[in-house]
Amino acid sequence: MKSLLTFPKGGVHPPEFKTQTHGLGIEVMPVPDELELILGQHIGAPCQPTVTKREEIGEGALIGEVKKGLGVPLHSPVAGKIKDIGSSVHPVRVSAPSITLTVNHEAEAVHYAKEAWQHLDAAELLAMVHDGGIIGIGGAGFPTHVKLKPPANAPVDTLILNGAECEPYITADHRAMLEYSAEIIEGAKIILKILGINECHVGIENNKPDAILAMTKAAEQSSTPDASITIRTLQVKYPQGSEKQLIQAVTGRKVPAMALPSAVGVVVQNVCTAKAIYDAVVLRKPLYEKVITVAGKGIGRPANLLVKVGTKLKDIVEYLGGLQPGLSKIVLGGPMMGFAVSSLEVPVTKTTSAVLFLTKDEIDTKAHSQCIRCGWCLDACPMGLEPKEIALHVEAGRSELTEPFGVFDCFECGSCAYVCPAKRPLVQFIRLAKMKAKRPQ
Amino acid sequence: MIGLGKQGLDDNEEALRRVVSKQQELDDQSAAPAAMWKVSTSPHLKSSESVEKIMWTVVACLVPPLVLSVFVFGIQTLLITAVSVISCVLVEWLSQKALGRPVTIKDGSAVLTGMLLAFVIPPGVSPLLPILAAVFAIYIGKHLLGGIGYNFFNPALLGRAFLLASFPVAMTSAWLPPVKNLAIFSYFGGAVDAVSTATPLAVMKEKGMAAFTEAFGSGSDLYGSFFFGWRPGCIGETSGFLLVLGGLYLLYRGYITWHIPVSLLGSIGVLTWIFGGEGYMTGDPLLALLSGGAILGAFYMATDYVTSPSNKTAKIVFGMSIGALTVLIRLKGGYPEGICYAILLMNPLSTVLDGWFKPQRFAPPLGGAK
Numbered sequence: 053m054k055s056l057l058t059f060p061k062g063g064v065h066p067p068e069f070k071t072q073t074h075g076l077g078i079e080v081m082p083v084p085d086e087l088e089l090i091l092g093q094h095i096g097a098p099c100q101p102t103v104t105k106r107e108e109i110g111e112g113a114l115i116g117e118v119k120k121g122l123g124v125p126l127h128s129p130v131a132g133k134i135k136d137i138g139s140s141v142h143p144v145r146v147s148a149p150s151i152t153l154t155v156n157h158e159a160e161a162v163h164y165a166k167e168a169w170q171h172l173d174a175a176e177l178l179a180m181v182h183d184g185g186i187i188g189i190g191g192a193g194f195p196t197h198v199k200l201k202p203p204a205n206a207p208v209d210t211l212i213l214n215g216a217e218c219e220p221y222i223t224a225d226h227r228a229m230l231e232y233s234a235e236i237i238e239g240a241k242i243i244l245k246i247l248g249i250n251e252c253h254v255g256i257e258n259n260k261p262d263a264i265l266a267m268t269k270a271a272e273q274s275s276t277p278d279a280s281i282t283i284r285t286l287q288v289k290y291p292q293g294s295e296k297q298l299i300q301a302v303t304g305r306k307v308p309a310m311a312l313p314s315a316v317g318v319v320v321q322n323v324c325t326a327k328a329i330y331d332a333v334v335l336r337k338p339l340y341e342k343v344i345t346v347a348g349k350g351i352g353r354p355a356n357l358l359v360k361v362g363t364k365l366k367d368i369v370e371y372l373g374g375l376q377p378g379l380s381k382i383v384l385g386g387p388m389m390g391f392a393v394s395s396l397e398v399p400v401t402k403t404t405s406a407v408l409f410l411t412k413d414e415i416d417t418k419a420h421s422q423c424i425r426c427g428w429c430l431d432a433c434p435m436g437l438e439p440k441e442i443a444l445h446v447e448a449g450r451s452e453l454t455e456p457f458g459v460f461d462c463f464e465c466g467s468c469a470y471v472c473p474a475k476r477p478l479v480q481f482i483r484l485a486k487m488k489a490k491r492p493q
Numbered sequence: 494m495i496g497l498g499k500q501g502l503d504d505n506e507e508a509l510r511r512v513v514s515k516q517q518e519l520d521d522q523s524a525a526p527a528a529m530w531k532v533s534t535s536p537h538l539k540s541s542e543s544v545e546k547i548m549w550t551v552v553a554c555l556v557p558p559l560v561l562s563v564f565v566f567g568i569q570t571l572l573i574t575a576v577s578v579i580s581c582v583l584v585e586w587l588s589q590k591a592l593g594r595p596v597t598i599k600d601g602s603a604v605l606t607g608m609l610l611a612f613v614i615p616p617g618v619s620p621l622l623p624i625l626a627a628v629f630a631i632y633i634g635k636h637l638l639g640g641i642g643y644n645f646f647n648p649a650l651l652g653r654a655f656l657l658a659s660f661p662v663a664m665t666s667a668w669l670p671p672v673k674n675l676a677i678f679s680y681f682g683g684a685v686d687a688v689s690t691a692t693p694l695a696v697m698k699e700k701g702m703a704a705f706t707e708a709f710g711s712g713s714d715l716y717g718s719f720f721f722g723w724r725p726g727c728i729g730e731t732s733g734f735l736l737v738l739g740g741l742y743l744l745y746r747g748y749i750t751w752h753i754p755v756s757l758l759g760s761i762g763v764l765t766w767i768f769g770g771e772g773y774m775t776g777d778p779l780l781a782l783l784s785g786g787a788i789l790g791a792f793y794m795a796t797d798y799v800t801s802p803s804n805k806t807a808k809i810v811f812g813m814s815i816g817a818l819t820v821l822i823r824l825k826g827g828y829p830e831g832i833c834y835a836i837l838l839m840n841p842l843s844t845v846l847d848g849w850f851k852p853q854r855f856a857p858p859l860g861g862a863k
Contacts, residue, residue, distance in 0.1 A: 296855065306856035308859045310859070315859060379530065381531045383537055387538040389536065391534075392533055410537065415531070415537050417531070418543070424544060424641055424798045424799055425642060425799050435855040438803075458854060461854065466538075473544045479536065480533075480534045492858075
């Protein structure tokens with residue numbers, strides 16, 4: 053067998069748990085009666101509301117805008133009425149400013165027609181990406197138009213679409229690559245035009261052979277000389293979907309510490325972000341819907357759902373047959389890097405890739421014990437750091453001294469904590485260390 | 494947020510109540526049921542490996558050599574091992590109680606120490622010796638230094654060193670020749686002095702090669718009996734075959750890596766071959782590896798997580814240094830064996846070696862090192 057691409061250092065093989073949903077087609081969830089749109093959907097400044105209370109708005113209407121700083125506008129996913137501009141439960145920040153929307157079920161859904169984009173220039177396309185409210189929907193939520201405008205001193209020659217989906221349970225990207233392969237490829241071509249380059253690789257892990265096939269077919273069909281799109285099959289290994297690891301797996305280039313991928317001439321976009329760019333440019337439809345995976349033993353019926361941004365977890369639970377006995381933890385995102393939430397009032401945001409309802413036997417509940425210095429975390433760390441040393445320093449109250457062990461290179465993939473036989477919360481120790489240690493420069 | 498380790502909320506009513514009240518705070522305007530879900534930072538998924546699993550697996554790997562020792566030296570090896578294990582567990586329990594720390598005797602590390610301690614003492618000693626060694630090794634050598642993970646000497650070898658210093662006569666003369674016709678009760682309760690023998694390396698060191706050949710034979714007979722364990726020695730060190738088998742299983746499970754055993758045994762073999770004979774390049778590396786606890790030390794002692802380095806390169810340096818020190822002690826030192834002190838000498842250096850040989854980072858920052 054031909055050896056598949058992967059990153060050489062570290063990484064782990066958690067059980068995949070993808071069989072629950074990988075065969076289920078994307079299902080459109082009926083719009084609930086009320087949506088809650090968090091104004092800060094991404095890294096950077098939160099939006100300022102551009103609507104007022106009790107205002108009637110249509111589907112796709114602009115409801116929030118970033119006046120200054122890094123950010124993208126926010127659009128209404130449905131026709132309806134602004135019920136309130138207040139605050140909502142937030143998975144990470146506990147509470148966040150938000151707009152509550154009462155859905156008008158009578159209103160007719162907007163029909164989006166395809167429009168030509170080939171005649172538009174890069175600047176116009178980039179503006180459409182911004183106006184479409186597009187952020188990296190793979191997880192980090194970095195505004196896409198910023199990523200697509202790399203610094204002038206770092207010329208980009210390669211675009212990588214991230215279809216690795218290395219987190220266990222999640223199959224949203226997998227389904228999207230199967231069902232929207234042509235749209236994703238078209239989106240990739242738009243990105244290539246914006247960047248003014250013609251080389252694109254799509255990295256997909258080997259556990260999604262049908263997606264690899266569908267994407268290869270779509271890429272072949274629309275191949276043109278000025279857009280060479282190749283599908284690259286990757287070994288299954290976590291955290292392959294991490295930007296630096298994916299770039300190394302596909303191109304062999306190493307992004308230096310504290311640098312952006314453009315430093316090695318690469319831009320990475322999630323496959324679903326490419327689909328969102330297609331929607332924004334070809335259909336002129338802003339980003340207000342999201343494919344998410346709902347899985348775990350704690351939900352009645354696991355599914356891949358197309359939901360409106362702002363749908364609350366309680367509505368998803370109701371639609372999918374309710375919570376099951378034994379539910380122990382609810383996680384937004386994957387089990388390795390996702391956030392546990394304590395309330396079903398939390399709404400889906402543009403960066404939500406999955407909602408996992410995990411029962412007691414699916415999560416770790418063991419208390420942690422003292423470090424036995426086995427060094428497994430050193431072998432697991434894809435960045436070549438020393439998690440055990442960082443954790444020992446934090447425990448000893450010496451967080452300031454952890455910089456030499458590489459705390460700031462850590463992107464919190466959780467591989468170290470996953471393998472730790474003493475079940476130590478290494479990522480949490482590292483987060484604490486990051487707060488106290490002094491950043492170099 | 495810091496008390497993440499206390500995830501076993503079900504056992505902890507107060508923590509549960511705290512979670513519930515926080516839940517209600519967050520759900521103030523909601524109609525959701527006041528269910529109790531766990532909240533912690535990622536990752537939410539952990540591997541099925543655990544400290545207990547590792548320790549008990551190593552203990553299991555030591556059972557075949559123990560069973561063999563019963564047939565080689567008689568039933569009292571079982572008694573000594575049992576006394577050693579029980580006293581180690583008891584001392585661990587007492588130490589943790591006395592020091593106000595959580596009791597962790599279930600993790601199997603004290604059981605493992607007890608096993609290994611029994612494996613490195615002669616089969617003819619009084620069962621009182623392992624009790625004293627357990628107190629020294631577990632209480633002083635482990636818990637007074639901070640408990641598991643913070644001890645800087647291998648507890649089992651520390652126990653042996655303690656006994657060697659305190660009871661030098663018993664520890665260097667209570668050897669037994671293999672029993673005949675499976676008469677495993679023949680030494681039990683009897684006078685050990687009457688049957689005592691000497692270990693192969695002691696014979697070689699004190700009486701020379703001729704006496705050694707006379708006592709243990711030569712050629713394939715010699716290697717065969719040493720490989721399968723039919724020879725005098727410490728309780729658990731005699732069978733190279735069973736020890737290597739267990740070591741290979743630990744390698745297969747990923748609980749140990751090849752770095753320390755290979756570099757350690759390799760350097761013993763090479764250095765013995767060069768310096769161990771009458772002239773240069775005439776030593777017997779195979780004999781050196783099959784005697785003096787080299788295999789037991791390489792697979793089970795030097796690989797102890799706590800007292801060995803974590804980085805791969807550091808492990809190789811660590812293993813080679815132990816091998817070199819072992820050969821030095823065997824050839825030039827006062828003891829016929831040597832791996833015990835070699836490992837103990839290198840143990841405290843393991844964190845130093847980890848500091849010298851750092852893992853390679855993914856990529857340095859732009860503009861050179863920080």
